[in-house]
Amino acid sequence: MINKRQILFLNLIQLQVFLSCYLAISYLNHSMAHIFEIPAIIVVIIVVLVGLLCLLTVKELLRLAKKEKDAEIALARLEENRILIDALKAKQHDFANHLQVLYGLFYSGEKSALKSYMKDISKDLNTLDKVASLKSVEVAALICKKMALTENVVIEPVIKTDLGNLSVPPDKMISILGNLMDNAIYEAKKQKDENKVRIEISENDGYYVFEIWNHGHIPPELFDKVFEPGFTTKGKDGSGMGLNIVKNIVKQYGGRLEFVSGEDTGTTFRVYLPQKEEMLSKTN
């Protein structure tokens, strides 16, 4: 079944092409003089109608472009949902194993070991529960994916908000967090003892604050270069564009990006993104 709106759109363009060809051929055949014998009001009406049709065509073009963008976002969302479901399925399998261990410990009467084991699992459950409760499914899926698939690095999410009013579109959000987490994971892998990455999501004064910490540090002489396009500490593994992209997206959506780094304190990248009401009040 052909899309009627698109056919109408095509017809509008064809009408304009037809009228243009008609006027051009009439001019070439020197029959323009006869066209101008038509009452002026008819010519004015035709010109106004064609002008309106042009506007309609442009409006339809813009609507179709927006629809395409919405479809891309929906597709990205679907993909992230799929990843979240896969990660949760993997966790479910994990918990089946935990239950077996718990049963074994209970059956063998190892009460203290059982207590300690249950404490660890409930902490894990609580974390997962908080991540899954995030209203931004894409962010939840990204964190779950990193937790499930990253080897040799412990990812600790600390969730203090539900991201219900996130103003940044999902695909941009994935770009921001994905790049920052990848950088943190890369550095954490280099650390033998402190191979942790902590991601904390909270709210502060109309902004959502995303803090990504790892134990690595950036030398002070590189502080000015960190956001430059092409700069990387990853050698051949890095494109040098990640932080530059993050900086541009954050700026585009009225946010702020900063970092602190020290040998003892590790490196924290902090992203402030305005909540939706904040964006509205700024526009007003």
Add this chain to the structure above:
Amino acid sequence: MEDIKILFFYYLGEALLLVFVGLALFGRRLSWPRLLAVSGAYGFSIWVVRGVYKIYGIPFGSHTLILTLLLFLWIKFIGKMDWDIAVGASLTGMTLILLGSWFTDFIVNKLNIKWRLILDNLWLHILFGYTENIFLILMLALNKFFNFTFVKAFNIGAD
């Protein structure tokens, strides 16, 4: 009115090509009886409209607009097509004819022939008339051999 032979040897042929190609570019085909009925009605319309213009001494030019409207009506009501397809097919066909008329004019000027000579001679009129269909024939070839349609070219998908 013009010689009736022009209707049978030129206008009906052009109408058949016009209707077939116009609809084919939208991925539509008419059954042969319907195609012949629409082509017949349109071919006859060309003959009548041009005849009326000649009788009343109306300068040619605006007859194209009238014929475009008539083509749309015949495709819609005799061809039983949706109105949007009928509009598209008639506009496409007539645009190709307009471009073809420029081509014919180009050929006539290149050969240094006077239009009066062509129009006064029945068979020259028919011969040069068919050169107007050059772009229709080109689009027919594209459709036949490469399956070209606007639906595919502009990715017009389902609702």
